[in-house]
Amino acid sequence: MLSGDIIRGYCDTMILFTLLHEDSYGYAISKSIRETTGGQYSMKETTLYSAIARLERNGCIAAYDGKTSFGRPRTYYTLTDSGRALYREKRDEWAVTRDVIGLFMEGDET
Amino acid sequence: MLSGDIIRGYCDTMILFTLLHEDSYGYAISKSIRETTGGQYSMKETTLYSAIARLERNGCIAAYDGKTSFGRPRTYYTLTDSGRALYREKRDEWAVTRDVIGLFMEGDET
DNA sequence: AATATTACTACATCTGACGTAGTTTGTCAA
DNA sequence: TTGACAAACTACGTCAGATGTAGTAATATT
Numbered sequence: 133m134l135s136g137d138i139i140r141g142y143c144d145t146m147i148l149f150t151l152l153h154e155d156s157y158g159y160a161i162s163k164s165i166r167e168t169t170g171g172q173y174s175m176k177e178t179t180l181y182s183a184i185a186r187l188e189r190n191g192c193i194a195a196y197d198g199k200t201s202f203g204r205p206r207t208y209y210t211l212t213d214s215g216r217a218l219y220r221e222k223r224d225e226w227a228v229t230r231d232v233i234g235l236f237m238e239g240d241e242t
Numbered sequence: 243m244l245s246g247d248i249i250r251g252y253c254d255t256m257i258l259f260t261l262l263h264e265d266s267y268g269y270a271i272s273k274s275i276r277e278t279t280g281g282q283y284s285m286k287e288t289t290l291y292s293a294i295a296r297l298e299r300n301g302c303i304a305a306y307d308g309k310t311s312f313g314r315p316r317t318y319y320t321l322t323d324s325g326r327a328l329y330r331e332k333r334d335e336w337a338v339t340r341d342v343i344g345l346f347m348e349g350d351e352t
Numbered sequence: 353a354a355t356a357t358t359a360c361t362a363c364a365t366c367t368g369a370c371g372t373a374g375t376t377t378g379t380c381a382a
Numbered sequence: 383t384t385g386a387c388a389a390a391c392t393a394c395g396t397c398a399g400a401t402g403t404a405g406t407a408a409t410a411t412t
Binding site: 250267268269287288291295310312313314315316317 | 356357358359360361362368
């Protein structure tokens, strides 16, 4: 199970990725991330919500009220253009990061 | 130029990797890292030295005095067995991390 | 002795990921 | 109508790693 600093800097990207496909809300985003990673990574609630707040503050996602069948109404989020742009940046940055860190790995020529 | 949080968690590994090949000291380790990445990443001095201190505290590297031709004498570092073990752990962890984060990247099928 | 150069040290700050705990808003059973 | 209950957050504090700014230490050269 991965956690913390290892993933640091990519929590936001995971959320953006999830919203790339369809609008969603907190709990569902978290579930989607868990599923995407096949259970290898599970984002903590606080991490998720603070990342969402940050993304909204930065204008990368926008909120709107949704319905629910039970319990408190959900807040849905949708990607903005700048959110989409940020995703692309992060994706490109990742390609570089991955290769650079890979230079320090031996016996790992996958 | 990569920096900070992107690389976070792998500074230690870069240092361990460098020492895998031969004993070295602060400035030279930093230089070696810059060269390994082809100038794509340059570790800040403070980052380097605090990582070195951490690794030594944890028994992953051991220090000994070295000579110098000019200026203050260097402190050389050598990998310990547990440092070598930590490197292997980090290397394996990286393989997983890389694949998991990769799941969130589109149009990036390199 | 003054200076230049290499090699660090000290210390404060910032940020992002968490832990623990509590709150809000709705449905439903009785 | 009210109280249990569940979903969906919110508040707040902590911690570690990377970094900025600045200063110190040791040694050879002039």
